Amino acid sequence: xxxxTMSVFCEVPQAAPVAVFKLxxxxxxxxxxxxxxxxxxxxxxxxxxxxxxxxVKKVEKIIVHDDRLNHEYLPILGxxxxxSSASKIALGDDSPAIxxxxxxxxxxxGGTGALKMGAEFLRxxxxxxxxxxxxxYVSAPTWENHNAVFANAGFEDIRxxxxxxxxxxxxxxxxxxxxxxxxxxxxIFVLHACAHNPTxxxxxxxxxxxxxxxxxxxxxxxxxxxxxxxxxxxxxxxxAWAVRYFVSMDFEMLCAQSxxxxxxxYNERVGNLTxxxxxxxxxxxxxxxxxxxxxxxxxxPPSQGARIVAITLNSxxxxxxxxxxxKTMADRVLLMRAQLKAKLQALGTPGTWDHITEQIxxxxxxxxxxxxxxxxVKERHVYLMTSGRxxxxxxxxxxxxxxxxxxxxxxxxxx
Amino acid sequence: DFINRSQDELxxxxxxxxxxxxxxxxxxxxxSSWWGGVQMGPPDPILGVSEAYKRDxxxxxxxxxxxxxxxxxxxxxxxxxxxxxxAVITAKQMDKEYLAIGGLGEFTKSCAQLALGNDNEVxxxxxxxxxxxxxxxxxxxxxxxxxxxxxxxxDVYLPKPSWGNHTPIxxxxxxxLKAYRYYDPSTCGFDFKGALDDISKIPxxxVIMLHACAHNPTxxxxxxxxxxxxxxxxxxxxxxxxxxxxxxxxxxxxxxxxAWAVRYFIEQGHNxxxxxxxxxxMGLYGERVGGFTVVCNDxxxxxxxxxxxKILIRPIYSNPPMNxxxxxxxxxxxxxxxxxxxEEVHGMANRIIKMRxxxxxxxxxxxxxxxxxHVTDQIGMFCFTGLKPEQVERxxxxxxxxxxxxxxxxxxxxxxxxxxxxxNGIHAVTK
Numbered sequence: 124x125x126x127x128t129m130s131v132f133c134e135v136p137q138a139a140p141v142a143v144f145k146l147x148x149x150x151x152x153x154x155x156x157x158x159x160x161x162x163x164x165x166x167x168x169x170x171x172x173x174x175x176x177x178x179v180k181k182v183e184k185i186i187v188h189d190d191r192l193n194h195e196y197l198p199i200l201g202x203x204x205x206x207s208s209a210s211k212i213a214l215g216d217d218s219p220a221i222x223x224x225x226x227x228x229x230x231x232x233g234g235t236g237a238l239k240m241g242a243e244f245l246r247x248x249x250x251x252x253x254x255x256x257x258x259x260y261v262s263a264p265t266w267e268n269h270n271a272v273f274a275n276a277g278f279e280d281i282r283x284x285x286x287x288x289x290x291x292x293x294x295x296x297x298x299x300x301x302x303x304x305x306x307x308x309x310x311i312f313v314l315h316a317c318a319h320n321p322t323x324x325x326x327x328x329x330x331x332x333x334x335x336x337x338x339x340x341x342x343x344x345x346x347x348x349x350x351x352x353x354x355x356x357x358x359x360x361x362x363a364w365a366v367r368y369f370v371s372m373d374f375e376m377l378c379a380q381s382x383x384x385x386x387x388x389y390n391e392r393v394g395n396l397t398x399x400x401x402x403x404x405x406x407x408x409x410x411x412x413x414x415x416x417x418x419x420x421x422x423x424p425p426s427q428g429a430r431i432v433a434i435t436l437n438s439x440x441x442x443x444x445x446x447x448x449x450k451t452m453a454d455r456v457l458l459m460r461a462q463l464k465a466k467l468q469a470l471g472t473p474g475t476w477d478h479i480t481e482q483i484x485x486x487x488x489x490x491x492x493x494x495x496x497x498x499x500v501k502e503r504h505v506y507l508m509t510s511g512r513x514x515x516x517x518x519x520x521x522x523x524x525x526x527x528x529x530x531x532x533x534x535x536x537x538x
Numbered sequence: 539d540f541i542n543r544s545q546d547e548l549x550x551x552x553x554x555x556x557x558x559x560x561x562x563x564x565x566x567x568x569x570s571s572w573w574g575g576v577q578m579g580p581p582d583p584i585l586g587v588s589e590a591y592k593r594d595x596x597x598x599x600x601x602x603x604x605x606x607x608x609x610x611x612x613x614x615x616x617x618x619x620x621x622x623x624x625a626v627i628t629a630k631q632m633d634k635e636y637l638a639i640g641g642l643g644e645f646t647k648s649c650a651q652l653a654l655g656n657d658n659e660v661x662x663x664x665x666x667x668x669x670x671x672x673x674x675x676x677x678x679x680x681x682x683x684x685x686x687x688x689x690x691x692x693d694v695y696l697p698k699p700s701w702g703n704h705t706p707i708x709x710x711x712x713x714x715l716k717a718y719r720y721y722d723p724s725t726c727g728f729d730f731k732g733a734l735d736d737i738s739k740i741p742x743x744x745v746i747m748l749h750a751c752a753h754n755p756t757x758x759x760x761x762x763x764x765x766x767x768x769x770x771x772x773x774x775x776x777x778x779x780x781x782x783x784x785x786x787x788x789x790x791x792x793x794x795x796x797a798w799a800v801r802y803f804i805e806q807g808h809n810x811x812x813x814x815x816x817x818x819x820m821g822l823y824g825e826r827v828g829g830f831t832v833v834c835n836d837x838x839x840x841x842x843x844x845x846x847x848k849i850l851i852r853p854i855y856s857n858p859p860m861n862x863x864x865x866x867x868x869x870x871x872x873x874x875x876x877x878x879x880x881e882e883v884h885g886m887a888n889r890i891i892k893m894r895x896x897x898x899x900x901x902x903x904x905x906x907x908x909x910x911x912h913v914t915d916q917i918g919m920f921c922f923t924g925l926k927p928e929q930v931e932r933x934x935x936x937x938x939x940x941x942x943x944x945x946x947x948x949x950x951x952x953x954x955x956x957x958x959x960x961x962n963g964i965h966a967v968t969k
Contacts, residue, residue, distance in 0.1 A: 130809060130835040131743065131778055135688050138845035141639065141852055165635060173633035180631075187628050193614045194862075195606060196823045199582075232672065232855035239854050248576050271853035344572070375572055389636045390860035401571035411579035418582075418703060419710040420854065422675035426824035427861035 142267065146506050155504040159522050161513040162506045164320070164485050165389055166354075166452050169519045174452070176387045178444040182431045192430075197423045199414045201230020201395075205429040208436035209395035212359060213349060213366055213378055220370050224403040229396040229413045230424045234350045234381025235268060237396040238313075241346060241377040242276035243416045244409070249344060250309045255279045258310040260302065262286035264510060266320045266348070269313055284312065287322045292478040292490050294324050303337040312338065316349035316378070317362040318484020321512035325355075325483060331365045335372050345369055345376035353385045355484040357453035359446065375401055382432050384485065385449050391428025452516075456485065459518040466527035472534055487513050495533040503529035583702070583942060591940040599938035600956055602947040605754075605919060606823055607788075607886055610953045615886070617821045619879040623868040626875075632864075637857045639848040641670020645863040648870035649829035653783065653797055653814055660804060664837040667844040669851070670858045673828040674784045674815030675703065680830050681780060681811050682711035683850045684843075685745060689778065694745040697721070697733075699944070701754045701782070704747065718746070721756045726912035726924045728758045734771055742776045750783035750812075751796040752918020755946045759789070759917055765799045769806045779808045784815040789918045791887035793819075793880065809833045816866050818919065819883050825862025890919065893952040900961025908968060921947050929967040937963035 140148075146162040168174045186192060200206065206228035211221065220226050231237040242259075250257045255277045261269045263283035273281050284306070285298025303312075314334075319325055326334060338345060347366050353359045366378055382393040398413075400406040417423070435441045464479040479487055491499065491511040499505045505526055507513045518526060587603030609615045640646065650661060650668040660666050671677035685694070694708050697720035705715050718740065719732030740746065748768075753759055760768060772779060781800050787793040803810055809832075816827035830847070834840040851857075869875045891914075898910045913921055925933065925945035933939045939960060941947045952960060 130839060131689055132809075132832070132834060132839055132843055135839070135842045135846055137842045138849045140845070141848065144639070173635050175631075175634055179634075183628065187624055193616050194620070194822050194824050195614050196817075199585075232859065235852075235856040236854070249572060252575070268853060268856070275850075275853040383636075388634055390634050390857070392855060392857070392859040400573065405571045405573045405576070408576045408578050409573055412576055414582070415579045415706075416710075418675075419706045420676070420679055421672040421826065422703070423824070423826075425672070425826040425859040425862065428859065 143508065146508065149500075150506045153504055153506075157522070157525055158504040158506070159517060159526055160506045161517040161526070162508060164384070164514055165516065166384060166387060166485070167516045167519070169455065169521075171517070171519050171522070174387055176445070176448040178435055178441055178448050179387060179431055181444070182434050182441065185434065186427075186430055194426065197230070197426050197429070199417050199423050200228070200410060201424045202426065202429040202433055204437060205433040206230050206395060208433055209380055209382070210397045212352065212436065213363055213380055213397050214370055214399075215360070215363065215367055218367070218370065220399055225400045225406050227398045227400070227406045227410050229398070229410070229417065230429055231379075231394040231396050232392040232421065232424060233383055233394040234348065234379055235272065235394070236392065236421075236424075237379035237381070237394040238269070238272045238348060239276065239420070240396050240413060240416060241379055242273045242278070243420075244413060245311060245344070245346070245377075246277045247416075248412065249311070253277075258282055258307055260284045260306060260310055260312045262313070262315065262319070264321055265313070265315075269348070273313075282306075286319075287324065287488065289490070292475070292488070293481075294326060294330070296326065296330055299326075300333060300337060303334065303341060303343065306341070306343070308342050309344065311344040311346055313346050313348055314365070316347045316352065316366050317364075318351035318355035318486070320350065320484070321486045321508070321510055322488040323482030323484050323486045324478075324488070326365070328364065328368075331368055335369055335374070339372060339374070345374045347376065347378040349378055350381040351384055351484050352380070353446070353449040354453055357450040357457075359449070370399055375399060375405075382428070386432055386435075386445070388428045388431065391431070392425060393428035393432055456515045459515050459523065460487070462520075462523055463515075463518060463527060466523060467530060470527060470531045472527075472531040474534060485514055485516055487515055489513055489530065491530070491533060495537045498533045498537045499529055503532065505529045587940050587942060590934075594938050594940075596938035598956070598959055600940065600951055600960060602939060602941040602951040604948055604951060607818060607821060607919070607950045608953070610889060610955070612951070612953050612955075615821055617879065617882045619869050619875045619882060620821060620865055622878070623865045623872070623875055626868055626872070627864055634860070637670070637860055637863075639669075639851050639857050640844065641858045642860065642863045642867060644871060645827075645867040646670050646829060648867055649814060650831055652793065652870060653786065653800055653812060653829075653831065654804065655794065655797070655801055658801070658804070660833055665834050665840050666831050667834065667840040667847065668829050668831040669844070669847050670863050671813075671828040671830045672855070672858060673817050673826040674782070674813055675707065675828075676826065676858075677813035677815070677828040677830040678704070678707050678782065679711065680847065680850060681813060682708045682713060684832070684847060685778075685780075685811075686712040687850070688846065689743075689745070692744050692778075693741070694747060694780070695737075695740055695777075696747050697749065697753070699755060700747065700749070704782075713745075716740075716744075720753075721758055721922065723924065726758075726922055727915060728760055728764065730760070730764050734767060737768065737771050737775065737777075740775055740777055744777055745780055746772060746777045747780045747782060748799070750781045750786070750800050752785035752789035752920075754784065754918070755920050755942075755944065756922040757916030757918050757920045758912075758922070760799075762798065762802075765802060769803055769808070773806065773808065778811070779803055780811040780813070782813050784813075785818055785918050786814065787819040787880070787883040788887055791884040791891075793883070804833060809835065816862070820866055820869065820879065822862045822865060825865065826859060827862035827866050890949045893949050893954075893957055894921065896954065896957045897952065897961055900958050901965055904961050904965035906965045906969065919948055919950050921949055923947055923964070925964070925968065932967040933963050937966070939963050
């Protein structure tokens with residue numbers, strides 16, 4: 124047998140690398156001393172270092188010294204204390220829906236895993252059985268993995284709803300509403316709970332109210348992606364306003380939560396799919412089906428990260444510590460936004476830069492076009508996504524001048 | 539005329555009611571739920587066993603359903619090497635940045651070395667791709683998705699019986715399942731002739747799943763000579779081999795011996811797929827540590843396959859969890875932790891083997907005239923006792939011994955303290 128003829132995989136094509144990780148790779152390989160990484164979405168301190176939250180360090184010590192803890196399997200749906208406290212974070216302690224016993228949750232592998240579970244469930248049971256033709260709407264633009272998550276779950280018709288207005292560098296609300304009015308009934312909409320990725324532009328409360336009204340009227344399905352609660356404004360409650368409003372308007376909905384950013388637990392894959400159902404009976408049946416989906420995907424979720432979050436959320440003292448840590452991160456981002464805008468204005472960089480401080484969360488859509496981005500990367504060694512998205516966390520008091528100058532050059536030299 | 543008018547009136551009445559009915563129905567739907575049609579999922583049979591066990595108040599109750607190791611006091615066992623590794627890791631104060639999609643490099647490298655042997659030519663030539671996965675299930679799922687995308691539409695052949703979750707995993711990934719004979723209920727052993735016969739008829743290029751060691755649920759493994767013949771016939775039929783190795787080290791106590799079949803097949807030229815789990819052999823169950831390997835023709839092909847695996851993984855969970863992989867890598871790559879681990883895994887396997895021997899001895903002592911040799915012939919965590927459903931039911935009802943209906947017991951739930959009781963119970967229901 125000639126091995127060369129035996130391969131079943133000789134036809135497997137080389138896939139393109141995932142852009143955001145390739146960017147980091149290129150950054151890592153770059154030798155330029157003043158290089159700046161404004162690509163991947165992870166928090167950095169003012170020394171440009173990853174930050175393990177002090178509360179997380181505290182809790183990890185607690186775990187390591189607790190001899191009662193072992194490494195046994197978690198239940199299929201995850202650690203119960205984690206699931207309930209995580210849902211409370213999203214919906215509020217006093218949520219009527221929780222009191223009515225119609226809120227449940229599935230512990231998942233990060234926000235991605237929560238979206239995946241939700242998508243799989245919807246594909247099987249929403250709008251009929253296995254109705255892969257139900258349109259799924261994601262914002263234009265959106266996190267680049269949204270499309271793949273729903274496509275891989277089997278949905279055949281993934282569309283975008285108008286969101287970012289490049290000209291005015293803000294929300295195209297009329298376009299958004301228009302899409303809500305004209306889309307097929309029962310379409311699924313993926314909404315960013317706060318700190319929209321990648322634009323940093325969120326609807327106002329009034330706009331959310333109109334969105335909710337239209338979605339209710341047109342029987343559209345609400346699927347929230349909440350990856351930055353607390354991280355956006357520094358306040359957990361403020362950042363959860365939209366999710367809670369929709370719950371109060373009686374939507375049956377899903378909310379994918381990530382604790383990667385607000386707990387800095389990126390690599391422990393801590394996520395939660397909160398399910399808000401009509402009543403306890405529906406919830407019970409939904410969760411039983413979720414178990415079946417979990418079982419064939421990862422059987423049961425990883426324990427470490429969920430433990431850290433559960434212990435933190437369930438201890439008043441540690442919970443306060445955590446909120447402080449979150450505010451520290453949010454405040455640094457807000458400071459960098461203010462400083463970047465001020466420097467660009469001081470440089471007299473053409474264009475308006477109000478959007479830098481009007482936008483919220485980790486990311487900013489600078490408005491730089493692909494050619495200008497290429498200039499930034501190649502000539503200035505400032506790494507950002509082709510979309511013009513920058514991670515504000517990559518900015519520090521030490522590199523902000525260099526970045527501001529680089530943006531100035533890109534905008535003035537490259538059209 | 540009267541009849542016609544009545545018919546017209548009736549029709550009108552019906553139409554009106556119909557419209558009212560639909561209106562009410564629609565309104566009801568609006569205030570009702572999207573999920574009215576969602577059925578209650580079937581209860582997990584194994585979980586069901588555990589739940590029933592929990593409810594039982596009999597002090598002598600035994601849980602022989604669970605597939606997790608227990609020490610001789612019936613308690614979960616956290617390996618010392620794991621605790622030591624955790625201490626080392628905590629002291630390093632590492633960050634929590636995202637892992638690469640394919641996982642922790644030190645883990646995937648040592649994971650492949652563990653399975654294939656450090657000096658394996660496959661590793662030297664770089665013609666394998668090994669990615670970190672969410673334990674064994676996650677590994678099988680990624681493999682199934684990969685096959686579905688790049689090797690479809692071909693069927694997957696499972697041994698009869700196989701781990702209950704194999705079927706839904708492959709099915710969910712879009713593959714069809716078939717079976718080849720494996721377990722012989724008349725001998726409680728390996729149906730070698732039946733297996734060879736069935737395998738010889740499998741359509742070319744189909745996928746054949748093989749349990750590397752400690753077959754789940756039967757505990758029945760082929761002998762080396764039998765593996766050789768299986769390899770030959772699989773080669774003849776040009777089948778794609780997918781090994782599931784969830785018990786390396788845990789079966790015989792020797793990691794190389796347990797990996798023998800995997801290494802033999804590679805030597806024989808099979809470019810295999812391999813799923814590994816560290817749930818049992820390192821006791822890292824809830825940390826979800828596993829690996830998925832594709833042995834390719836060459837390093838170039840491995841790169842292409844790797845790129846596609848990343849594309850599959852990203853929309854499921856983006857990148858894998860760090861904690862367990864870091865523990866496993868630390869153990870495998872730190873000489874004295876690795877030695878300690880080998881001792882401890884040997885210890886776990888030995889305890890199981892000893893319980894098998896004591897069970898057989900106990901049954902003899904009880905006066906059982908049945909042949910219980912299969913209990914010691916079988917290997918690994920599980921034992922297919924040969925008990926029939928009615929006997930299992932009696933064992934549960936009368937003795938509070940909990941196990942699955944197919945007669946499978948988890949030897950891990952047997953201790954020196956309760957093996958006599960178990961022998962007594964089994965004898966009572968089989969005499």
